[in-house]
Amino acid sequence: MTFFFQEGTRIVQPVLLGKIISIWSTMIPVILPPSTKPWPTPQGLSACVLTWAFLHHLYFYHIQRVGMRLRVAVCHMIYRKALRLSNLATRETSTGQIVNLLSNDVNRFDQVTMFLHFLWVGPLQAVAVTALLWMEVGISCLAGMAVLILLLLLQSCIGKLFSSLWSKTAAYTDDRIRTVSEVITGIRTVKMYTWEKSFADLIARLRRKEVSKILRSSYLRGLNLASFFAVSKIMIFVTFITIVLLDNVITASQVFVVVTLFEALRLTGTLHFPMAIEKVSEAVVSIRRVKNFLLLDEVSECNSQLPSDGETIVQLQDFTAFWDKASEIPTLQGLCFTVRPGELLAVVGPVGAGKSSLLNAVLGELPPSQGQVTVRGRIAYVPQQPWLFPGTVRSNILFGKKYEKDRYEKVLKACALEELLVGRDLTVVGDRGTPLSAGQKARISLARAVYQDADIYLLDDPLSAVDAGVSKHLFGQCICQALHEKITILVTHQLWYLKAASQILILKDGKIMKKGTYVEFPKPGVDFEDILLKTNEEAEPSRVPDSPTLRGQPSESSVQPQESPRPSLEDAAPEDQDTETIQVALSLESRSEGKVDFKTYKDYFTAGAHWFIIIFLILINIAAQVSYVLQDWWLSSWANELSTMYAMTYGKGNIILLSDPGWYFTPYSVLTAGTVLFGISRSLLMFYVLVNSSQTLHKQMIESILRAPVLFFDRNPTGRILNRFSKDTGHMDDLLPQIFQDFVQTFLLVMGVVGVMVVVIPWTVIPLISLGIIFFVLRRYFLETSRDVKRLECATRSPVFSHLASSLQGRWTIRAFKAQQRFQELFDAHQDLHSEAWSLSLTTSRWFALCLDAICAIFVIGVAFGSLFLAETLNVGQVGLVLSLALTFTVMVPRCVRQSAEAENMMISVERVTEYIDLEKEAPWEYEYRPPPSWPHVGRIRFSNVSFRYSSDGPVVLRELMPQITSGSKVGIVGRTGAGKSSLVSALFRLSEPEGRIWISVINTTTIGLHDLRKKMSVVPQEPVLFTGTMRKNLDPFHEHTDEELWNALEEVQLKEAVEGLPGKLNAELAESGSNLSAGQRQLVSFARAILRKNKILIIDKATSNVDPRTDELIKKNIHEKFAQCTVLTITNRLSTVIDSEFVMVLDSGRQVEYSQPYELLQDEESLFYKMVQHLGEA
16 A cells, blocks of 8 residues: 555656646746745645655565565575485585575565566556546657557566576576585695686686676666666657647647656656566576475485383384485395394495495485384484584584583593593584594594484494594493493494494495304305404404493394493483583674775776776766757757747637747757667666676686685685675676666766756755755765675675585484474574674665655755746746756655665675685795606605694694605505694695695705696595586596596496496486495595596595495505505505505604604504504504
């Protein structure tokens, strides 16, 4: 109703204007005393103007709040769905798509609600205006309205185009954001493999495709804005030409009523109605995209709570399941086993046997196609790849449980985390658990599970990431003692612990090869016998002090629990009384202060075009405005002539025709044509320049990000970086060009209006100057607040994306711990914080707009009443022109000032992007001096007093290393978890600049470019990084090798058979992060990638920690043969892997404590290496 009244007052204004001019015509040349002047008409006009100003902003404020609520509700649903996505569904979507849905798609709800009602008001208003025009000028009005009808029909066709273009744009945006997300997540691998340029080119190609669609949409928007500028003039032109051709006589009041009615229709018919079609078309596509996402497959809610009889159990009966329903080969087949309290079930098998899938079946993540799973009891799950959310170490361990000091300290001791007891558990870890080592993350992940005091523990190889001593401690103190009364299923490659298991399950190709206790296994005749026999060759575990060899004595179906001398964590409170909010800590994003500086504007405009084009654009804008104003002035002169003719005709009783209608008609036609052509040209050129600016700035930002040091990615969550690439880039693509074009257009219109008013009635300069000063002060006052509110709004968006990205990585853990509701509440809290800033932004902008419109309304009132006082000095044309322009003034001036403020607010997105363009950069990729292509001739590495820290203010993690590694040496690097083993890789690759010198084959590595250095070393990183795409793309992303070389590399890492079994083989599609491969298979793909590079130096960083010992042994053998002439550095926690190395380097607390041959170190009973081996027994 508010909206209806608001638009109604817009139509009444021209009618009242006509009345004033009509009365004027009858008053001239008679001068009336003040008491007899027609006051009611200007009073009515004043009331209409004031009413419209108030209702307009009341409507927009409330409708924008509706849009906000709608957006927040959809975001809530998207996040809730993201937590429920099944493994199959994750192959059909990606982090990039979900981030795009949460940033750009839901934005359409904010926009569509503002303009939705104009779809029915536009045509209704057109009908009302047609009726009023018919009353004024008869049938001639139909000619002008025909132009509008054609425009409305054209707009409906353009709407379909908008829909199609937005659909394609959104798909390209998904791909771009997904690729950027993968690059950010795997930045260490990208840098060590020197793929920065290749990925920058790939993202640039995706961006070009995206921008080609954005440009087309922008040109359509440009035509819409050009129609807002020019269509009303065409309608007036066609109407008056028709009147002249029909030889009708028209009065001045009729001229200005027609002009003002068309102007009233202009905002709705040529701006809001097209905008409504555009936004509705785009919103329909976004709704469809959101709907498709919400309809993706999700995991079924399985209730594994403790039954009333208190009995806990895990039972699989004839269980068969497929990860991929299209696949003919089941992931798991015919599994049968039962585990009861007090039992430890150990699951072993080669890479890809289905061990993790078995745990997922128990979790309910892998639905059965046959058989059934019975799970009774609360589950705690430790994933193979530890997942930590941004927050303190303590909050990661508590995971929503209440803090109980005694219980907490028991857990820390059991999980070998005693060093955290001295207050360091309040250390904040960032995205992906930085800056903790893999072993520390694994222990925290295990501590989280133990602290939950669940009934069932699913442990997916948590011992592989830690050294032998810690591994022994975790198995003895945590698994055998703290969890001795629980159901525990342990997936492991540490075969020496199998003796302590109640049951052993050997899996291969998803089938149970053998099941039983350790003593029951016959040694001959088992396909997996060589793995079991390796326990005798590798290490005989010494007994864990004060713990039983077995957690219980096996019976036919179950093992009864045995008493343990250590107390378990049974003192936990019931689950429903012992939870609290999960504390997530996200560092506050830095924000600029004050106004957006001139450099940001200069960078923005010059990024899109050369200065010559910008100057040309300015000239076209001026030309368009001059033709627009001259057309108004010419029509005013014509109206005066018609008015004089009408008066003479009225007086003498006969018709006097114009002597030469062509005198007015021809220039008027030329000016109208000029207005249309210049208007369209400037709109299209403006959008071309600004969309190009967006593309250039995006390219500069991705290049800057890829040149940033690794420390930048450790300190900034993925979501914060993605915010720049999604929301801020989206603003630069869509909103900024439109706002700038609208501002420039309305600014020039206002200048034209002011110029004409001052020329026609010079005294209007006094109120105009006063108005200008008031507007300037008001705008400045408003911007001081709104700029910071906008910056706050941008900054509070980042935690939403960070929380989403983190939750997607840990969704299996969140579901296993039944923590969905707590994480949903956290997401809603982040959203509420953003909504507060957004709501504040809405309120301030509407307050500003209302003030502007109220001031303009007072100005119109002044002009209307002032013109009555000056009746004797003005002619009809002047009064009509000034009043019609004053009504235009009430719409255009507030819009101009508002858009100028909104443009500055939107420039904050550009400011945020340019912040990332000016990031601190790592050393250059290439120096002027480049090593010869054949360097290094030999793989000799010499450390000279090398110390290393990840940041200038961070702790020293490597201290004064001095080893000399001869060419072709095979060196094993071992040490306790957190000793600095992986930091050695960072120092070699200069991921942060080391102190001291590292020489590779007589060249100091700090004197050459990073790419020249990194290209010459191959690395298999600790955490494998795979990208969405085919297996071929993951092995050879940039097509540098033949198929034969790829197959050979796969064969060397024992993966050829598995890849041949995939549908499509090398062209088989991998899911995001390679999630459809096991962790061991992902490591092997990463290994094959390194082998393909054929460098003189190979560094293996715990790359076989998730691989079974047999595969590890075969790979080690192949490496020794294939890289016999190369220098190989092997960082590992498996002492068996390095026992036959030529040299062993032992690190402790960042220092090199030993460096010698393994045999010599084992002879020295005081050596740290000897003591580490003793943890496993006699070697």
